[in-house]
Amino acid sequence: MEQEKIFIGSEGAPAGAVFCFSTKRGGVSEGIYESMNVDPRRGDNQEHVIENCRRLGAAAGFAAEDLVMINQVHGDTIIKAAAADRGTGLFRPIEAEADALITDCEHVALTVFTADCTPILLYDPVRRAIGAVHSGWRGTASDIVGKTVSRMSAEYGCKPSVIYAVIGPCISACCFETEGDVPDAMRAQLGESANAAINVTGSKYHVDLKLINKLLLERAGVGNVEVIKHCTACETDLFWSHRRMGLERGSLAAVIMLTRTANPCAD
Numbered sequence: 001m002e003q004e005k006i007f008i009g010s011e012g013a014p015a016g017a018v019f020c021f022s023t024k025r026g027g028v029s030e031g032i033y034e035s036m037n038v039d040p041r042r043g044d045n046q047e048h049v050i051e052n053c054r055r056l057g058a059a060a061g062f063a064a065e066d067l068v069m070i071n072q073v074h075g076d077t078i079i080k081a082a083a084a085d086r087g088t089g090l091f092r093p094i095e096a097e098a099d100a101l102i103t104d105c106e107h108v109a110l111t112v113f114t115a116d117c118t119p120i121l122l123y124d125p126v127r128r129a130i131g132a133v134h135s136g137w138r139g140t141a142s143d144i145v146g147k148t149v150s151r152m153s154a155e156y157g158c159k160p161s162v163i164y165a166v167i168g169p170c171i172s173a174c175c176f177e178t179e180g181d182v183p184d185a186m187r188a189q190l191g192e193s194a195n196a197a198i199n200v201t202g203s204k205y206h207v208d209l210k211l212i213n214k215l216l217l218e219r220a221g222v223g224n225v226e227v228i229k230h231c232t233a234c235e236t237d238l239f240w241s242h243r244r245m246g247l248e249r250g251s252l253a254a255v256i257m258l259t260r261t262a263n264p265c266a267d
């Protein structure tokens with residue numbers, strides 16, 4: 001077991017924020033959740049989930065108490081998180097239904113869960129604001145990532161050209177075989193430029209959701225986009241995959257957090 005693979009970080013992000021994509025490794029959960037499940041809503045032992053979050057945070061640079069979780073519904077609702085939301089999910093119930101979180105508060109660790117869907121983390125090092133996006137194929141088709149960039153601009157004055165984005169491990173084109181509805185939805189959002197991410201194989205399609213989200217980020221004006229290569233459905237020794245495991249599994253977490261500076265958020 002390579003314990004160092006407890007999480008995957010960014011290779012090129014500017015200083016001042018933690019980027020963390022969890023793996024299956026390095027946790028204490030048992031059975032179908034073995035070993036790193038960070039999702040408190042999957043039926044796992046809650047003490048194990050909290051300990052897993054502590055271990056993940058110790059490796060990546062946040063505290064379990066900093067995490068803010070949401071109930072994801074494959075929509076395009078974006079929620080602003082504040083310091084008072086810290087601990088939501090692990091230490092108090094989740095009430096919000098949304099698929100993206102933004103904040104400009106330090107030590108608020110925005111968290112989205114995935115197990116094949118595309119996680120995207122956003123960081124504006126100038127305005128000191130961040131976003132975390134859960135972009136399944138429906139979220140991708142509704143451009144939730146572009147809407148999150150717009151919301152960061154509206155709320156915090158972010159310039160997309162200075163935002164650094166990291167697209168995390170997800171099901172890749174090799175394994176994401178679909179019917180015609182998925183490519184149709186991508187073309188409806190992006191027009192013909194979506195075709196670069198769509199391969200036809202017989203009567204089926206293989207769709208590259210990382211590339212679609214990269215194109216959406218570029219359309220939104222985001223200056224730097226890092227794409228992490230891993231495929232969750234190929235590498236089931238390293239990641240949870242809904243397509244490979246169904247509901248008998250844990251969840252991966254994508255976490256982003258502004259680290260402490262001299263000007264902590266007041267609320």
Ligand SMILES: [Zn+2]
Pocket residue numbers: 171172173174175176231232233234235
């Ligand atoms: Zn694959």
